[in-house]
Amino acid sequence: MGDSSALTISGAGMFEPESQSAASGQLRKRLSTEEAVREVPARSQTEWHGPNGGAEPDQPLRVCFISANLFGLLWPLSGLPFGGAEVQIHTLASELARNPLFEVSALTGNRVLSKRERIGDITVVLEANFGTRQQGATQSVEPQVASPGFAKACRRGLDRSPAVIAEAVRGLVRSAYSCRRALAPLYLGPLRRAREFVRHVRRLREWLEMLRSADADIYVTRCAAPEHWYVWFACRLLRKGFVYMVAHDNDVTGKYAKDWGRHGKRFERCLRSADAVICQHGEQVALMRARYGREAHLIRSSCPVPLGTRRHANRTTILWVARVDAWKQPEMFVDLARCMPEESFVMVAPDSQVDPDNLSRLRRAAAELTNLRLLPTIPFEETMALFEQAKLFVNTSQFEGFPNTFLQAAACATPIVSWTVNPENVLEKHKIGYCANGDWARFERYVRQLCSDQALRARLGENGRRYVQAHHSPSASADRFAQICRAIYNEPRRQGRLPASASRAQEGAPHPMRNR
DSSP states (O other): OOOSSSSOOOSOOSOOOSSHHHHHHHHHHHOOHHHHHHHHHHHHHHHHSOTTSSOOOSSOEEEEEEOTTHHHHHOGGGOOOOOHHHHHHHHHHHHHTTSTTEEEEEEEOBSSOOEEEEETTEEEEEOTTSBOOOTTOSOOOOOOOOOOOHHHHHHHHHHHSOHHHHHHHHHHHHHHHHHHHHHHHHHHHHHHHHHHHHHHHHHHHHHHHHHHHHTOSEEEEESOOTHHHHHHHHHHHHTOEEEEEOOSTHHHHSHHHHHTHHHHHHHHHHHHHOSEEEESSHHHHHHHHHHHSSOOEEOOOOOOSOOOOOOGGGOOEEEEESOOOGGGOHHHHHHHHHHOTTSEEEEEOOOOSSOTTHHHHHHHHHHTOTTEEEESOOOGGGHHHHHHHEEEEEEOOSOOSSOHHHHHHHHTTOOEEESSOOGGGHHHHTTSEEEOTTOHHHHHHHHHHHHHOHHHHHHHHHHHHHHHHHHOOHHHHHHHHHHHHHHHHHHHHHTTOOOHHHHHHHHTOOOTTTTO
């Protein structure tokens, strides 16, 4: 929720740590987070601006955000899942679309619809070959009666045949299987590779068609996924800009690449050769430089909700909000509720696509506790009320990027207690909450302390509101993103490439958005 030319990778990483801890260790030896953040803006100004100093394009620059799960956020009634990556994409796209120098679109889908629709200032391009399939949205198909299997019919025929004939046929079949096993190493490998090649070509062709349909100058993806390689490759073939936005620390520590094999290696190719990589915090910027040998841009996550106003005197709950993926450790929140029967706990827990059995297990556990209310799903716009009702917000994830829920909690003046996630030590540095660093005794102590001390909750909550206001403004993020996009737009001109909007003007073709 980026790379070099189509066939060649230039500039290998400066080192290749085998794990997240190794990467962090090497990183500490090489440079500090503050050094990375200080140097990036100065370098980016010279690296990304063309010879004309980043002048405005003659026509509005067309930017397309690509997200498989954005459909669920745009159409809540679909029931399709979405997460923080989709919220950030929508927030940035909506803010960027207010700039008259940009025309913004979003490419998503539910594997059924194929159309264009206008939502606010954003053109939404729905593609039937993309997205998460919506339950019940498939077209009706006449039921078919399954015919008996060929193997079963053959066995039945042999049972009715004379014994001599049946035994001869079975002997031939056994010999054929023996030959197949002996010859399999000679032909199965090339056959698999040929099938995989055909599958890649077919999928690349689909992406070329989808990008042509969106008809943008720059395409933006977020959150590591196998399809990013196809998007990057299609952008290179079409001579369009490609931007990747880091959504998780695992995107840049090498963990995703290691866990996903060949898909992971292709993803790393995209990171090395994207026209721009955008990180959420300084530690990710430093990791990009250390592991992949390239600069990245720092644009902090945008706060997706307005600042809240509710006072702490009327707050009654302890809140947890996340998908029930295993690495988010939702069972820890259930254990916390079990340890504190005097408090009221609320758990917003949408289903997980990667761990589909977790929600049913949580439901059974929650049914045993009278102080825990489990909400499997809730519209995003209704979550703000839950944050304003909460004494504190709890995060139990093993690792993340910069959680949207941190921003939602801080905007609503709700203190945060985190199990391990604490990017750039933000909780203690800005005094908006506490991190237990994986220690259960400390974790429970922080929760109890905040529940019993209303003055402390109010003080940390107000710090959170000020922090969000100062560092996570959507308009500031959109302005910085606009600068990067204009620089990418200018770069192809130096390489003889002509962006889509300029080529349309030369050909005298009408701009597709002029008649809206």
